[in-house]
Amino acid sequence: MKKIRFEWDEVKAQTNEKKHNVSFLEASSVFLDEHAIEFYDDKHSEWEDRFLLLGLSNNLNLLMVCHCYREANGVIRIISARKATKNEAKHYN
Numbered sequence: 001m002k003k004i005r006f007e008w009d010e011v012k013a014q015t016n017e018k019k020h021n022v023s024f025l026e027a028s029s030v031f032l033d034e035h036a037i038e039f040y041d042d043k044h045s046e047w048e049d050r051f052l053l054l055g056l057s058n059n060l061n062l063l064m065v066c067h068c069y070r071e072a073n074g075v076i077r078i079i080s081a082r083k084a085t086k087n088e089a090k091h092y093n
Helices: 010-020 024-032 086-092
Strands: 005-007 037-040 051-056 062-070 075-083
Touching (some): 024 062, 024 075
Parallel strands (some): 005 075
Antiparallel strands (some): 037 051
């Protein structure tokens, strides 16, 4: 099994955790959810292709994780993460 590699901005990670109470480390676990659903984030893809991943974390929180793929080095860059809204959760159930 190939290991998934992640990167993120540490300052952004701290800000995100304070604002949404979700660490990027927890957010990275959503990529292991076999039932996670990925959406293209057209609204925020002006400069790079961004995606939203809706799935369960290792703490059993349903999260929405904004990320992009760094194809040059095979890394997933986490941009933000938060708990899914009730409306978003309907897509997962």
